[in-house]
Amino acid sequence: MASSLEKAKQNPNSMKAKILTAARKIFGEYGYHGTTTRMIAKAVNIDISTLYYHWGEKGDLYEAVIRDISEGMRLKLIEVEKIIKGRPLAERIEIAVEEMAGYLFEYPEISNLTLFRYFTKTRHGSLLDFKVPEYISDIAYSMGLADDRKNVSVESKMKVLSIMNAIHSFVSGENFFRPMVNLDRESYIKMAKETLKFLNLSAFT
Amino acid sequence: MASSLEKAKQNPNSMKAKILTAARKIFGEYGYHGTTTRMIAKAVNIDISTLYYHWGEKGDLYEAVIRDISEGMRLKLIEVEKIIKGRPLAERIEIAVEEMAGYLFEYPEISNLTLFRYFTKTRHGSLLDFKVPEYISDIAYSMGLADDRKNVSVESKMKVLSIMNAIHSFVSGENFFRPMVNLDRESYIKMAKETLKFLNLSAFT
DNA sequence: AGTTGTATCAAGCAAATGATGGAAGCAATC
């Protein structure tokens, strides 16, 4: 499974990778049940049987998508941690918010699918309970909320969760919130980042 | 439509009201496409045709559900505003968080369906774009973020959105987050409320 | 030239799903 995903990503022009990219976006917009294999196939301009040939059943493709976005998040977090290492806390927070929000606004499927996973049940068994991301503790450590990566308090974990949720919500809610504040996309993103920085700076510095 | 909903709620034992209550929960758990009319009918122990007799097509029932939860939120917010009126800001925040989080943890469908609406597209036309809640400005005013209910700055609106999102996320994410922090439901709810109070108090007082 | 393996599609099947029509039950009214 994992190797299947890696192989697909090696060549982004391969049919398998193209299907995965399209599936990410469409699953992210319509959710698992809201997405049909035909929708994905159409987006890539192929027959559904070609899709099945590459990825097997719908649930497997969905699982690959979840793995893909999780891996994306993991890599991005590592990247951010490298940048902020050694800097003062306020700076760390500003950079981390800037980077993570920027990344997620670029790939809003990630936020959508993450929120989807929070609560959605699927009719036929659980496709989703295969891995609960462990980077929460790492972020807590990075933010100076814990002295030990392996031993993070519940309080700190909850704080980190709430930070991540705040970002995801602004990303996923864009189409819903923008009419309320009457901003174009660019201004909205800027505003969201500022709000996130304000909230986190006052709470953690 | 609205009168249809009101009529249904007048007698909570009426078949129409029972269907609505079941529909709320199931739509909240599985989302729009993840829910079938048969699932709802089964939960109420009736034939699907009875469901169609009372509510018409699936989209109409879903719309009624959204109206129902919106109305619930509106009423709860009015109730909270009455309680906090005149008190100092810190107290207002604590009570508001306590009350709203308590209400939403009691009816998690509301948070689920709210988050669903943030981003989910539906395949057949939009059932959802019929009303963007206007209470955001009222909350901002209540929290002392604006002097005028009718003229709330974008900054303040964004802050309110982020507060509401934080609550919804903790409610909707319960099943996802609880294994991470290893708490029973009661402790999790308490912890979530404390985290929310901490974040909002440090940001707004 | 023939074999092999990979990739693609057209056609189609079985089950699930949204929705309807008509009959039956049942209480209130005439």
Next chain:
DNA sequence: GATTGCTTCCATCATTTGCTTGATACAACT
């Protein structure tokens, strides 16, 4: 007792959806 109006169910339909089968194209290797 018949009529009316409301509510419920059984049977059924058309469409959608997940998925498979069998055939075809095509390149690489023998």
